[in-house]
Amino acid sequence: MVVAHTKLGLVMAVGDVNSESGPRWQEEELTSSGSSNLERELSSLKESEELFRLLVESSPVGAYLIQDFKFVYVNPTFAELFGYKPEEIVNRLGPLDLVHPDDRRKVEENVRKRLQGEAETVRYTARGVRKDGTVIVGEIFGQRATFRGRPAAVGSLVDLTEKLRLLESLKESEERYRSMFQSIKDAIVTVDADAQVVDWNKGAERLFGYAREEILGQPFIRLVSERYRGKLLAAFRRAAESGDVRLLEEFAEIEGVRRNGTEFAAEMSIACWKGREGLRFTGIIRDVTERKEAFARLERLLEEVVFAFSAAVETRDPYTARHQANVAALARAIAAEMGLPEKVVKGVYFGGLLHDVGKLSIPTEILSKPTPLTPTERALVEQHTLKGYEILKRVNFPWPVAEMALQHHERVDGSGYPRGLKGDEIILEARILAVADVVEAISHHRPYRPARGTTQALRELEEHRGVLYDPRVVDACLSLFREKGFRFETEAEV
Numbered sequence: 324m325v326v327a328h329t330k331l332g333l334v335m336a337v338g339d340v341n342s343e344s345g346p347r348w349q350e351e352e353l354t355s356s357g358s359s360n361l362e363r364e365l366s367s368l369k370e371s372e373e374l375f376r377l378l379v380e381s382s383p384v385g386a387y388l389i390q391d392f393k394f395v396y397v398n399p400t401f402a403e404l405f406g407y408k409p410e411e412i413v414n415r416l417g418p419l420d421l422v423h424p425d426d427r428r429k430v431e432e433n434v435r436k437r438l439q440g441e442a443e444t445v446r447y448t449a450r451g452v453r454k455d456g457t458v459i460v461g462e463i464f465g466q467r468a469t470f471r472g473r474p475a476a477v478g479s480l481v482d483l484t485e486k487l488r489l490l491e492s493l494k495e496s497e498e499r500y501r502s503m504f505q506s507i508k509d510a511i512v513t514v515d516a517d518a519q520v521v522d523w524n525k526g527a528e529r530l531f532g533y534a535r536e537e538i539l540g541q542p543f544i545r546l547v548s549e550r551y552r553g554k555l556l557a558a559f560r561r562a563a564e565s566g567d568v569r570l571l572e573e574f575a576e577i578e579g580v581r582r583n584g585t586e587f588a589a590e591m592s593i594a595c596w597k598g599r600e601g602l603r604f605t606g607i608i609r610d611v612t613e614r615k616e617a618f619a620r621l622e623r624l625l626e627e628v629v630f631a632f633s634a635a636v637e638t639r640d641p642y643t644a645r646h647q648a649n650v651a652a653l654a655r656a657i658a659a660e661m662g663l664p665e666k667v668v669k670g671v672y673f674g675g676l677l678h679d680v681g682k683l684s685i686p687t688e689i690l691s692k693p694t695p696l697t698p699t700e701r702a703l704v705e706q707h708t709l710k711g712y713e714i715l716k717r718v719n720f721p722w723p724v725a726e727m728a729l730q731h732h733e734r735v736d737g738s739g740y741p742r743g744l745k746g747d748e749i750i751l752e753a754r755i756l757a758v759a760d761v762v763e764a765i766s767h768h769r770p771y772r773p774a775r776g777t778t779q780a781l782r783e784l785e786e787h788r789g790v791l792y793d794p795r796v797v798d799a800c801l802s803l804f805r806e807k808g809f810r811f812e813t814e815a816e817v
């Protein structure tokens with residue numbers, strides 16, 4: 324800043340000395356006669372010349388003076404721009420020697436006009452050729468001048484090569500971005516801080532059915548289903564205020580709405596950036612209907628396979644047929660009644676279907692023995708939890724199915740088996756299965772006793788609520804049977 328200021332000051336001083344009228348103080352000094360005044364004037368002029376030279380020689384802009392189509396003066400920057408030393412140019416080369424052949428005519432014309440007095444000033448760009456043959460682009464600000472009593476062309480040259488190269492690469496990256504933006508299959512939608520659409524690609528046109536001109540300026544939320552609108556808009560406002568795009572992360576899965584009103588499952592990822600006109604949010608939106616359907620089909624297939632396996636296990640023991648299916652259905656209903664996440668609800672269902680697979684290792688005659696078991700036989704039966712765990716731990720379920728099989732005979736007070744776990748040491752899913760298992764078992768016929776019915780089963784639950792069974796699970800189960808009308812599918816047969 325200081326340097327620039329100083330330079331500006333110097334330029335003004337030089338200008339003052341050379342101006343026709345001249346400043347008042349100068350005139351006064353010149354009119355007072357005497358050789359000392361002349362000396363002072365000469366010294367002042369010399370000083371000005373020095374200052375002028377210093378400025379031009381150190382200028383980052385190229386400067387030149389041409390007479391008779393030859394360079395009479397070039398500053399070091401000018402020479403350097405072309406890869407020469409000043410002395411290699413001055414009185415040796417003319418402007419046309421440094422110009423790209425295709426621009427020669429233009430430069431010649433511009434220099435000629437000034438030398439012949441046809442133009443006072445010129446401003447143009449032209450390509451130059453450096454000593455090593457590389458091409459540069461310069462912008463020339465030229466003026467007509469008189470030097471040593473003869474016409475001259477003076478001017479400055481600013482190197483635009485780097486600037487143009489940058490502009491070129493910016494243009495190229497913009498073109499690359501545009502072509503990706505338009506050719507990508509996903510919808511790319513950019514909105515401003517007011518959640519209004521400001522950019523819209525062909526993918527978005529295909530996905531949502533709106534033409535670009537139809538949707539620009541429209542609120543983004545019309546593209547999502549009714550049940551997401553309020554929440555999304557509120558989160559968006561918070562994100563726009565803070566610039567924190569993470570506030571929108573929970574909307575990674577949403578429902579989109581097409582122009583014709585149909586809804587579809589969508590996946591959305593959002594980035595936030597600062598444009599010239601303020602904050603911008605760009606979302607990439609993808610229709611995941613097919614993927615969701617494929618996933619649902621796979622999940623149904625898994626359920627069918629597990630169900631078939633569960634039923635196959637029970638064919639060895641006709642008295643407990645459908646036991647696992649019943650436990651699974653009740654456990655799922657309890658988990659839902661408790662308001663647990665969808666993942667837990669699904670997990671207890673699969674855990675229920677498989678919790679007794681360890682019984683495969685128990686001889687059928689013990690399983691269907693009509694009289695009470697001996698202590699040895701009981702110990703063998705209790706092994707089914709461990710055996711079940713061994714079988715199921717090899718399957719990579721997204722739920723703790725093996726743990727559920729292992730722990731479904733544990734009791735909250737530590738009186739269960741195989742490990743005598745207490746309270747929270749038993750996973751919630753297993754505490755749910757324990758309740759469902761006992762209710763199902765008491766309600767139905769067993770080899771060693773007739774069915775005692777659900778009333779009796781619920782009484783057992785109430786009696787041991789908080790002792791053997793998790794009280795929250797018991798409450799949910801009681802509410803299901805007494806208030807929500809839950810019934811086992813096989814109850815009618817009992």
Ligand SMILES: [Fe+2]
Nearest residue numbers: 678679731732
């Ligand atoms: Fe069991």
